[in-house]
Amino acid sequence: MSDKKLHPETLALHAGYRNDETAKSVAVPIHQTTSYQFDSAEHAANLFALKEFGNIYTRIMNPTTDVLEQRLAALEGGVAALGVASGQAAATFAILNLCQAGDNFVTSTDLYGGTWNLFANTFKQMGIEARFVDPADPETFRAATDDKTRCYFAETLPNPKLNVFPIKEVADIGRELGVPLIVDNTAAPLICRPFDHGAAVVMYSTTKYIGGHGTSIGGVIIDGGNFDWEAGGDRFPTLNQPDPSYHGAVWTEAVKPLGPIAYIIRARVTLLRDIGAAESPFNAWQTIQGLETLPLRMRQHCENADKVVQFLQNHPKVSNVIHPSIQDGEAKRRADAYLDGGYGSLVGFELKDGLDAGRSFIDSLELLYHVANIGDARSLAIHPASTTHSQMSEEEQAKAGVTPGYVRLSIGIEHADDIIADIEQALGKA
DSSP states (O other): OOGGGSOHHHHHHHTTOSOOTTTOOSSOOOOOOSBOOOSSHHHHHHHHTTSSOOOOBTTTOOHHHHHHHHHHHHHHTOSEEEEESOHHHHHHHHHHTTOOTTOEEEEESOOOHHHHHIIIIIHHHTTOEEEEEOTTSTHHHHHTOOTTEEEEEEESSOTTTOOOOOHHHHHHHHHHHTOOEEEEOTTOTTTOOGGGGTOSEEEEETTTTTTOSSOOOOEEEEEOSOSOTGGGGGGOHHHHSOBGGGTTBOHHHHTGGGOSOHHHHHIIIIIIHHHOOBOOHHHHHHHHHHHTTHHHHHHHHHHHHHHHHHHHHTOTTEEEEEOGGGOOHHHHHHHHHHOOSOOOSEEEEEETTHHHHHHHHHHHOSSSEEOSOOSOSSOEEEOGGGTTTTTSOHHHHHHHTOOTTEEEEEOOSSOHHHHHHHHHHHHHTO
């Protein structure tokens, strides 16, 4: 059956793999190997020259990781994917695949703290400028664009603000100007499909919901195959000019017979080859195990989060609750437009007694884990100002929506009554 005819619940189990050709195993094998036997000298030469595709070295590709890549591309509606060592590696590669020293990209201010630091500091040291704009007004992206702008970047459901990004509005501006939109969809797998709204590239930290069990670090970049890089000409020199690291290959021309995969092929054979942030086969396999139940878990995550929100809204010690389901105005319109099947499991709230109460709440939790992660099957809690966003200045924290007393919850798939009971007893001690 064609993948396009299958539903997400089926794709998560079947896309990209039927059985092992040799052993006929139904479960995806772990190909825990560094290298692969070539059939002949000609076969090896063809592989290295990209005249044919196949396995060369696990730093660049691996059969287990390939199944994960195919499955995620099918689920997302893309043409190809690249698995990497972490979500941070995915964000880094997504930008470096288009930007060089002297270039810029326009990014939403509503970002994970680690991504903000990568963009504002590490990329700056490389000579790449990140231009931060407020996504509340999509036109800020247009205003920040010039001839050296290579892409736009955003998170679908950024924490801690949890204001859904205006994907179509910004993607439409980008299409008009010839600038692709890259969307980090980590917090909204399945419940948001950025390609349907005009995004050109989607990335994930698969560490979060896709893996879902807090066991394996990983990331992925998915090429939508829907952006005409060749028509962009000089705006995309990494894809349209000879690559000196690959015998002068012009990627939009070199892979044209294989389909619209210039972006993802360049990321694999140049960036992954040279930087080496490869995903281990075992982590890819672990992520596949999580992916198989992702549709079921996302439904439970969202259902439980809705119940926690209702509880927090009525608690006398809580001054504010942040969740897309209870927003109003334009924020709610965007949540309804882009989130299909649930509003996500991330919940933020402020305690009336501020910072000290927030810390006391965290320290009083018994069921919820205090960890720096989201999207685990277990319920999690954290204080962003002192952890995930602590490298940012107070001004930068404020722009990202982090206040001193803010607590973020990632609601898991335990029974909702048990989650709420733990939150209630911890609030009683805050």
